Amino acid sequence: MDYLLHLVILIAIYTLLAQSLNLSAGYTGLISLAQAGFYGVGAYTSAILSTQLGLSVWVNLPIAMVISGIIALIVSLIALRTVDDYFIVCTLGIQIILFSVMNNWTQLTQGPFGIPGIPSIQLFGFSFDSKISFLFLSLFFVALVWIIVKNISVSAFGKTLRAISEDEIYSVSVGKNVYQSKIVSFTVTAILAAIPGVLYAHYISYIDPSSFTINESIFILSIVIIGGLGNLTGSFLAAAFLVLLPEALRFVGIPDSVAANLRQIIYGLILVLVMLNRNKQQKVLPLKHLPVAPINT
């Protein structure tokens, strides 16, 4: 039973990651390979603050979000000078730099040894020690992020983002500030990505850089793409599917050492198949709930 709860908590964490990435990748068309980096920034910020300074999670969470946001802001100011494919290569670079910092700045992050003994989350004297209580906490955050991303996507700003993902040049020509909108979208994504990071650190109570590698970034991107770009429910379902997949492999009796690789092979395969069958017309989101402007004759 405990193990089932553990899986559901993991699903919640990956749903958070995928839904925040959906804001930039799905709605704005900014495919980012740096999501695991920002996830790691959140985890490490909270881990360091709580183990070294003994701060409460509720202080750490906003700090982690601000730090992740500032990094994303600086980075996006630079990376968004490029477009499309170059942007992806840039985010890959950001991911590798963030990973290097986690792996090599040993005075701060203890490098590959990781940070052990991260305390569990406390609220008004209640400790989220048990799996079931932590599950409710993470579900609360899933709901929160879901509502935030949903609200952004249907707001006027969300429509601008959609317009950018469909036709960037046209959006510029009707007077939208494309550069600024992209920066805001990328930064909000990183701010939200810090939340699952903080949750993960306090849940597992030990973090090391291997949880925040480039493969993790590709994994999160796979969730978003398999679930459908701009489809928040899809992200949740895809997260559930991809987290439960290795468990299915374990049931079949494949040893753990091979299962990790096999899992990556399978999600690579799904990724390729999904992309191959994606029609060009379906690249953009259905716009049925957007009001159609009356045509002046």
Place this chain on the structure above:
Amino acid sequence: MGLLSQIVFNIALSSSLYLLIAVAYSIYYNPSKNFDFLLAAIISSAPYLVYFFISQLKLPLLFSIFLSLILITLIAYFFQKTIFQTERRKGQPSVNTIIISLGLYLILQNTISVLFGDELKTISTLGLRHHISILGANGTYIQLITLLTSVLLFIALILLIDKTIFGKSIKAVSSNSQLSNILGIKSEAIILISYLLCSLVCALTGILYALDINLNPTMGFNLLLYGIVVMIIGGIGSYRGLILGAVLVAGAQHVVGYFIDTTWMNAIAFLILILFLVWKPLGFSGNQVRKVEI
């Protein structure tokens, strides 16, 4: 004196590897406009094939290299023909192709991990790693061979692009693939050949690298990324820029590696890329990166 020449030698060695990958990558990137991460898996699978031929089938080194290059070409042909060509024909956005290539990279890289394990492997090289002194620097035979091969191959590739009909066709497809189709250049065939050439050079670079150091399933990713960084900061389509870029990336890496720590070598390459995007977004020279051509 010895230290200085050692650092210069190391920089020359690394930059020659990066340069080869950057040139090979640009041969494919220019006509197809596709970033392809599958090549990272190709860089690492080539030495694994060599390792397999030598350790399991007891074949001689040169013959193993030859065999693995042929196999790699076949693999590259298969993926290009079945997947990337159809994607281009359907007119899919290039972002799709990048994601597909990432998926294929994951599949190949993890297949290598399953077959050979994640730990470091060494190709037995029959004394190729004996130390020799080169102008005061301490190197090995294989490093000298790598250096010479890279220089020769680089010159050969430049001659191929600048002096042959094939090279001119690549340039034509790079600047406008539709127009070159009208003029009787089969752009898809050119892209296919350029991809085979690119994976061949990448595979050879991977083998040379693995003979010098060791091999693990993810080694290709870093090498390819350095190559891409060199290609971007060098400015696409400029040889002088590529050489400068390769020397700059390798130089910065080794200086940082010597004075701070070798573990930062990965980050510094991307730091250079980001600095370039701030101050010199067009690379040392070459084409602009922008959304529309006006």
